[in-house]
Amino acid sequence: MPSRHDTQCGQTQTKPSGRRLKVAQPTKAQLAAKERKRALKKARKNSAYASEKMTLEDAIAVLRAVEVAAPNSTYELVVKTAMIRGSTIPKGRFSLPREAKETTRDRILVFAEGKQAEEAKQAGADIVGGLELVDGVISGRYQASMFLCTPALIRAITPKLGRVLGPRGLMPSERRGTVTDNITGFIKKLKGTSEWKGDKAGAIRAPIGKLNWPIEDVVKNFRYFMTVVKRATGNQRDPDAPVDKKETGNKPPMAITKVVLSSRQGPGIQISDA
Structure with missing residues (x-):
């Protein structure tokens, strides 16, 4: 005796003749309209x-x-x-x-030399050095969330680092106070902020x-x-x-x-x- 089989979702049905009837599926336009209606309902609720x-x-x-x-x-x-x-x-x-x-604690890189470099290390800077750090910053070997620089080195690092750190808002700047001779004071000010x-x-x-x-x-x-x-x-x-x-x-x-x-x-x- 021929059997009839209904799928759980009711999409196909087998008739005695052996032919399968397909239940009409929602069109893309119908699905999109349904999704828009759902999103609108959610937006009204949230707004x-x-x-x-x-x-x-x-x-x-x-x-x-x-x-x-x-x-x-x-x-x-x-x-x-x-x-x-x-x-x-x-x-x-x-x-x-x-x-x-x-x-969150900042990872601080300081461009400084001599006594100022030593003071930066003692103040808690993570990376301290001079022009030898520039290529490492460009390549990504040296990464930090805060860059400081002494006035003596800013002109030397700007040509290479300006286009790398500038778009990210990390380039040392006198206006923001990140170009300074008082590296120790600036690092102390950062703590707790x-x-x-x-x-x-x-x-x-x-x-x-x-x-x-x-x-x-x-x-x-x-x-x-x-x-x-x-x-x-x-x-x-x-x-x-x-x-x-x-x-x-x-x-x-x-x-x-x-x-x-x-x-x-x-x-x-x-x-x-x-």
């Missing part, structure tokens, strides 16, 4: 507050309510800036009043607290980090920074277009009083 601005304390309250099952989650801060073509990606160093995560850096689109991301912290601690970290970013982008003057008359008035501030606070599972909320 319930996307077009709404809140005060910092209100945003903290909302995120706490969303993350009630995960009190150890981290508040993530995103500061979006208007990157002008040809402008330098904003970056800097900071030490929050209360650290939101364990700080973390680096922040914007991406190519000008977005700056940083963890600024835990959901189970007192609200005052989160607010303090938020205000501190925003001050650091505003000063680095020219939106607020650092009263302790020396005034460079050559740059005054020539360098427009990099506008801050949006400040968003979020958590691991919570929505991104625009902050109105940033």
